[in-house]
Amino acid sequence: MSVQTVARRYATALADVVIQRSEAPEVQDELRVWEELLRANANLREVFANPTIALDKKRAVLNRLIEMAQPRPTTINFLKVLLQNQRLTDLAEINRKFAQILDERAGMVSATVTTAREVPQPYQQKLRDKLAELTGKNVRIDFATDPEIIGGLVTRIGSTVYDGSVRSQLQQIKEKMAG
DSSP, X not given: OOHHHHHHHHHHHHHHHHHHTTOHHHHHHHHHXXXXXXXXXXXXXXXXXXXTSOHHHHHXXXXXXXHHHOOOHHHHHHHHHHHHTTOGGGHHHHHHHHHHHHHHHTTEXXXXXXXXXXXXXXXXXXXXXXXXXXXXXXXEEEEEEOGGGOSSEEEEETTEEEEOOHHHHHHHHHHHHHO
């Protein structure tokens, strides 16, 4: 089974629990901290990933970290389930899926808008409004810059890409001229 499939299952189950308990933002924030802790500490990642280290020793390490961080009970239980099922090292992917599921359930979509230069603040809101109109949902936009696109913008919403860049238009002209 792929990591994405497994991550979606864990994320869906967690979303069900945190929405019911009205603690989605808090648990999401705590899990991001844990993800960053694992990302920043190679030794810790190795302990949790290494199958030759006994589960009891891994559990002791996790419990000590929990003691120091003092996350909420839902987060603690989730981390312990991940450890028990040897999925703690998949936390980054689970967090990504968890965020997507929470967004879906809140009627929110994420978009990435890439432009040649930074988009001024007033235009960012206009673009957000246009994308909300297009999708029929609230839109969270991550803005990126790429001077290679020359001008215009490229918008990615999920797997759909709207390419209005000058680079793309020049490429189309080139292809038409080449026959």
